[in-house]
Amino acid sequence: MKDVSVISQRKGLSYEKAIESVFFISALLMVLSVVLIFIYIFMEGVPPILKIGLGPFILGTQWTPTYTTPQYGILPMIMASLIGMMGAILVGVPIGIFTAIMLAEIAPRPVTRILKPAIELLAGIPSVVYGFFGLTVIVPFIRVQLKSPTGTGLLAMIIILAIMVIPTIVNITENSLRAVPKEYKEGSLALGASQIETIFKVTLPAAKSGILASVVLGMGRAIGETMAVIMVCGNIPKMPQSLLSTVSPMTATIAKDMSYAGPFHRSALFGIGVVLFVFIILLNLVLNLLVRKASR
Amino acid sequence: MQKEISKKKIVVKDLNLFYGEFHALKAINMDIYEGEVTALIGPSGCGKSTFLKTLNRMNDLVEHVRVTGSITLDGNEILSDVDVVALRKRVGMVFQKPNPFPMSIYDNVAYGPRIHGIKKKSQLDEIVEKSLRAAALWDEVSDRLSKSALGISGGQQQRLCIARTLATEPEVLLMDEPTSALDPISTSKIEELCETLKKNYTIVIVTHNMQQAGRISDRTAFFLLGELVEYDLTERIFHRPRNEKTERYITGRFG
Numbered sequence: 336m337k338d339v340s341v342i343s344q345r346k347g348l349s350y351e352k353a354i355e356s357v358f359f360i361s362a363l364l365m366v367l368s369v370v371l372i373f374i375y376i377f378m379e380g381v382p383p384i385l386k387i388g389l390g391p392f393i394l395g396t397q398w399t400p401t402y403t404t405p406q407y408g409i410l411p412m413i414m415a416s417l418i419g420m421m422g423a424i425l426v427g428v429p430i431g432i433f434t435a436i437m438l439a440e441i442a443p444r445p446v447t448r449i450l451k452p453a454i455e456l457l458a459g460i461p462s463v464v465y466g467f468f469g470l471t472v473i474v475p476f477i478r479v480q481l482k483s484p485t486g487t488g489l490l491a492m493i494i495i496l497a498i499m500v501i502p503t504i505v506n507i508t509e510n511s512l513r514a515v516p517k518e519y520k521e522g523s524l525a526l527g528a529s530q531i532e533t534i535f536k537v538t539l540p541a542a543k544s545g546i547l548a549s550v551v552l553g554m555g556r557a558i559g560e561t562m563a564v565i566m567v568c569g570n571i572p573k574m575p576q577s578l579l580s581t582v583s584p585m586t587a588t589i590a591k592d593m594s595y596a597g598p599f600h601r602s603a604l605f606g607i608g609v610v611l612f613v614f615i616i617l618l619n620l621v622l623n624l625l626v627r628k629a630s631r
Numbered sequence: 632m633q634k635e636i637s638k639k640k641i642v643v644k645d646l647n648l649f650y651g652e653f654h655a656l657k658a659i660n661m662d663i664y665e666g667e668v669t670a671l672i673g674p675s676g677c678g679k680s681t682f683l684k685t686l687n688r689m690n691d692l693v694e695h696v697r698v699t700g701s702i703t704l705d706g707n708e709i710l711s712d713v714d715v716v717a718l719r720k721r722v723g724m725v726f727q728k729p730n731p732f733p734m735s736i737y738d739n740v741a742y743g744p745r746i747h748g749i750k751k752k753s754q755l756d757e758i759v760e761k762s763l764r765a766a767a768l769w770d771e772v773s774d775r776l777s778k779s780a781l782g783i784s785g786g787q788q789q790r791l792c793i794a795r796t797l798a799t800e801p802e803v804l805l806m807d808e809p810t811s812a813l814d815p816i817s818t819s820k821i822e823e824l825c826e827t828l829k830k831n832y833t834i835v836i837v838t839h840n841m842q843q844a845g846r847i848s849d850r851t852a853f854f855l856l857g858e859l860v861e862y863d864l865t866e867r868i869f870h871r872p873r874n875e876k877t878e879r880y881i882t883g884r885f886g
């Protein structure tokens with residue numbers, strides 16, 4: 336009896352070892368590609384930043400790489416990226432959270448059954464389709480209704496980005512609302528709180544870190560979005576003056592300039608990539624902190 | 632027997648409850664008296680929790696529930712269109728599993744009063760202290776009111792939940808097996824609590840512990856398969872039950 340169990344255990348052990356190494360190799364490949372991308376972008380992008388000077392690069396307001404005396408200031412792009420992201424979050428977060436509350440707490444099941452897949456589908460639509468929608472619906476609307484010359488610019492970009500981050504926020508927020516133990520809600524209702532009071536005073540606070548994580552993920556998506564943004568932002572790297580200004584955020588500039596850039600211009604684009612990378616790393620750090628706080 | 636002349640607080644008439652097709656409560660008639668502890672006993676699945684939850688309409692949260700019959704609180708019907716929020720303020724509930732909110736001890740107790748419109752700090756402080764004292768918890772937590780309620784022991788959490796319910800000043804206190812997850816010391820604390828609380832509250836308590844029912848209750852109701860088999864003064868139920876099933880259950884010779 337004892338022998339048999341030992342043998343089968345050994346067999347199981349070598350099998351487990353094999354599977355384990357498959358996991359290990361996959362994880363290693365992932366880490367390796369992240370490290371390679373990191374090294375490559377920094378090797379290509381840091382030297383031009385040092386040559387231009389960190390101050391003039393990040394705080395300069397003129398981006399004229401094709402002039403005879405070229406200037407490489409990317410502040411307008413940083414501003415466009417940040418304002419676009421903030422605007423999308425400002426618009427998208429409340430709508431996203433209210434939709435999630437609707438789905439998780441209020442809507443009857445048949446409504447949820449239709450609404451939820453629809454929103455999940457929204458998350459999977461390719462960004463070029465969003466860009467096309469922006470170009471054919473939102474841009475003309477802004478041009479006509481707000482009398483902007485082209486209709487492209489910050490506002491169009493914010494609206495499109497808001498639509499794009501909402502599914503992320505809805506899905507994660509809804510999941511974290513559903514994860515709130517029903518005992519909390521029952522406790523609140525049994526004390527004579529109404530459903531709305533219970534949602535705002537017990538359920539939302541209990542789901543807080545999940546909701547914050549969804550916001551940070553949404554920020555990452557907004558700042559990294561490229562295709563949809565190129566199609567509606569106007570692509571002029573000037574400091575934004577108003578919501579109707581045509582702008583060119585970091586991602587759009589890299590993608591659009593890359594096709595015709597000369598050698599140093601190209602390096603400067605990698606410099607923008609480094610700045611973008613730093614923003615993403617910061618967002619991920621914040622996200623990790625939030626998730627760690629949530630699991631405690 | 633002065634108990635028999637107490638006022639009827641809750642009157643249940645011909646109460647039936649269905650979970651979908653399942654007939655969970657069958658023609659229940661029962662009077663619950665003010666200032667008494669009423670114990671509900673019976674084997675698992677006989678409908679004790681279900682009955683308790685109809686008394687403050689917590690069953691509304693369950694899908695496909697249908698209730699017929701009548702329940703009055705101080706003579707007012709509560710099964711038809713009443714303000715359930717106001718009803719639940721008057722008929723508080725403590726659950727089987729301690730369920731403090733993930734907030735500080737103070738905020739847990741102040742939750743109800745705040746919901747019901749009390750904002751002044753001094754007034755809240757007073758309510759929190761009074762409720763925690765009433766739940767025999769004050770001495771153990773007075774120095775860490777701002778700490779998370781999830782960090783105290785299970786027995787303390789259950790007394791916190793009682794304090795939280797007391798803070799809204801209900802008239803009736805429903806308790807669903809409040810001591811089933813607790814050690815003997817916490818259990819006896821909560822039993823003592825019932826004894827003191829019944830001066831001001833009407834208490835209905837579900838318990839699987841016969842000794843507990845015998846110790847703390849004035850009346851006992853024995854449920855079996857959704858029916859109220861026997862309901863009488865606890866003394867009579869335990870010493871001279873009229874129904875043979877009751878006797879078999881109480882003496883532990885059931886099923």
Ligand SMILES: Nc1ncnc2c1ncn2[C@@H]1O[C@H](COP(=O)(O)OP(=O)(O)OP(=O)(O)O)[C@@H](O)[C@H]1O
Pocket residue numbers: 650653655673674675676677678679680681682693
């Ligand atoms: N939400 C529900 N949907 C369908 N049936 C239910 C539901 N809740 C309870 N029941 C059924 O109703 C009957 C009574 O349940 P209830 O929880 O009231 O029993 P109980 O007497 O409190 O049991 P216990 O002592 O185990 O807590 C059981 O048969 C149970 O399966």
Ligand SMILES: [Mg+2]
Pocket residue numbers: 679680681807
């Ligand atoms: Mg029960």
